Amino acid sequence: MSNHYDAVVLGAGLTGLTTSFYLNKAGKRILVIDTNSRAGGVIETQEKNGYLYEKGPNTGILGSIEIANLIDDLQPDCEIELGNNNVSKRFILHKAKWQPLPSGLKKGVTTPLFTLMDKFRILGEPFRKKGTNENETLAELVRRRMGQSFLDYAIDPFILGVYAGDPSYLVPKYALPKLYTLEQEYGSFIGGAIKKKFKPKPEADKKATRKIFTIKGGLSKLTQAIYNSIGSDKFILGASQISINKNENGYSIILTNEDGEKVEFNSDKVITTIPAFELENILPFIEKDLLNDTQNVFYAPVVEVAIGFNKWKGVSLDGFGGLIPHKEKRDILGVMYMSSLFEDRAPKGGALISVFIGGARRPELTKLTDEEIKDLVEREFKELMGLEDFNPDLFELSRHTKAIPQYGKESKERFASVKVIQNKYAGLYIGGNLLDGIGMADRVKQGKQIADSIINI
Numbered sequence: 001m002s003n004h005y006d007a008v009v010l011g012a013g014l015t016g017l018t019t020s021f022y023l024n025k026a027g028k029r030i031l032v033i034d035t036n037s038r039a040g041g042v043i044e045t046q047e048k049n050g051y052l053y054e055k056g057p058n059t060g061i062l063g064s065i066e067i068a069n070l071i072d073d074l075q076p077d078c079e080i081e082l083g084n085n086n087v088s089k090r091f092i093l094h095k096a097k098w099q100p101l102p103s104g105l106k107k108g109v110t111t112p113l114f115t116l117m118d119k120f121r122i123l124g125e126p127f128r129k130k131g132t133n134e135n136e137t138l139a140e141l142v143r144r145r146m147g148q149s150f151l152d153y154a155i156d157p158f159i160l161g162v163y164a165g166d167p168s169y170l171v172p173k174y175a176l177p178k179l180y181t182l183e184q185e186y187g188s189f190i191g192g193a194i195k196k197k198f199k200p201k202p203e204a205d206k207k208a209t210r211k212i213f214t215i216k217g218g219l220s221k222l223t224q225a226i227y228n229s230i231g232s233d234k235f236i237l238g239a240s241q242i243s244i245n246k247n248e249n250g251y252s253i254i255l256t257n258e259d260g261e262k263v264e265f266n267s268d269k270v271i272t273t274i275p276a277f278e279l280e281n282i283l284p285f286i287e288k289d290l291l292n293d294t295q296n297v298f299y300a301p302v303v304e305v306a307i308g309f310n311k312w313k314g315v316s317l318d319g320f321g322g323l324i325p326h327k328e329k330r331d332i333l334g335v336m337y338m339s340s341l342f343e344d345r346a347p348k349g350g351a352l353i354s355v356f357i358g359g360a361r362r363p364e365l366t367k368l369t370d371e372e373i374k375d376l377v378e379r380e381f382k383e384l385m386g387l388e389d390f391n392p393d394l395f396e397l398s399r400h401t402k403a404i405p406q407y408g409k410e411s412k413e414r415f416a417s418v419k420v421i422q423n424k425y426a427g428l429y430i431g432g433n434l435l436d437g438i439g440m441a442d443r444v445k446q447g448k449q450i451a452d453s454i455i456n457i
């Protein structure tokens with residue numbers, strides 16, 4: 001029985017690691033398989049020349065109880081670090097100048113980001129009829145309730161920051177379900193937000209503070225702590241030619257390990273947490289039309305650059321960073337001032353900035369060569385970040401050709417086909433970022449839910 005498992009988890013990113021952590025904790029015999037030779041998925045922290053930088057996600061939000069609980073469950077092996085006071089100072093580029101994103105009513109009235117007409121229009125938001133089209137795009141929804149300038153200078157940059165996405169593609173029902181529900185339940189964003197604020201929260205929910213966080217030493221310390229807790233003997237990393245088949249007792253898994261040996265395992269349950277486009281390679285027994293719907297999701301490409309300056313001579317980096325609305329027609333999506341948010345990110349007196357390029361609307365930029373990207377960043381930094389010379393002491397580029405799944409109207413069929421597959425093939429669980437949200441908090445929530453549904457059978 002040594003090659004028989006209670007559960008085999010495909011993918012050792014944050015989702016797969018979370019599921020594995022809780023299954024392992026509950027005493028299940030598990031095996032975690034990943035094609036990559038390290039655990040962590042897109043989460044990857046690196047150190048160089050005195051800089052501590054991220055190649056994937058930069059920050060998390062304590063947006064679900066599950067992520068707060070996971071960090072607690074990993075104590076004392078990973079230490080949370082909340083973003084400092086700078087997290088609330090965010091900037092939006094408007095007519096080539098950085099403007100603070102208004103936080104209160106007074107600043108909202110005086111900001112140049114929104115037109116006078118839309119500022120008046122917003123007063124009528126609570127009285128506008130709620131939408132009836134479940135496939136309405138985010139752009140349509142915001143235009144209808146708040147006006148074009150709110151779409152251009154509040155929602156568009158927000159969506160760039162979260163999805164690297166396009167509001168005229170994303171459908172709130174799937175991409176921003178909380179926002180969609182706010183309108184559907186309360187008839188208004190403003191009215192709903194106020195009512196929710198005064199609604200008593202269950203004690204457990206209070207842990208989901210929505211605060212910005214990282215882990216001391218970088219986000220890889222989180223995934224590493226999970227990996228260490230599970231134990232390296234339960235992982236097969238660097239696997240290739242993975243194929244799963246249904247048999248009378250459950251599933252058989254065949255793969256080639258890092259040493260080039262073909263190995264076979266059996267398992268009662270199989271959990272996939274890999275990206276949608278990988279599913280057809282490993283699940284040959286599933287009908288093509290079902291898989292087509294499940295895989296129907298566009299992953300926006302992103303290039304991320306970590307830039308360090310031992311001595312910063314540009315604009316003040318006192319804040320979270322800045323986002324650049326599509327309307328501004330620039331070649332970068334935004335900048336995050338990592339060394340202003342968190343400790344020990346740059347040598348003393350230096351600055352570490354993360355820059356994002358590409359996304360759903362400018363995918364062509366992610367195909368530029370490293371040299372061309374460096375030129376582009378130099379041009380933008382000289383024009384927007386107040387630098388006369390561009391001689392960074394760190395310039396590390398990370399390419400994510402299929403980075404962030406975009407939840408458009410096709411999501412309805414995708415979510416439905418996952419249910420059909422799971423009902424048809426008992427013991428097969430399809431997770432990962434093709435459903436249930438894209439952020440780290442969503443990933444941990446889904447990973448925990450999958451583990452619970454297996455533990456509680």
Ligand SMILES: Cc1cc2nc3c(=O)[nH]c(=O)nc-3n(C[C@H](O)[C@H](O)[C@H](O)COP(=O)(O)OP(=O)(O)OC[C@H]3O[C@@H](n4cnc5c(N)ncnc54)[C@H](O)[C@@H]3O)c2cc1C
Binds near residue numbers: 274302
């Ligand atoms: C550039 C970038 C920036 C981001 N920034 C943020 C952020 O700031 N905040 C935030 O909350 N979220 C951010 N996200 C989203 C974040 O990626 C997710 O929240 C989370 O880390 C994804 O975890 P996952 O396990 O679902 O997927 P992944 O991390 O993609 O893990 C999937 C794993 O599956 C493996 N795999 C692939 N194919 C196979 C196969 N055939 N067999 C076995 N294994 C396979 C991969 O090697 C990988 O390890 C960002 C994402 C990207 C790409």
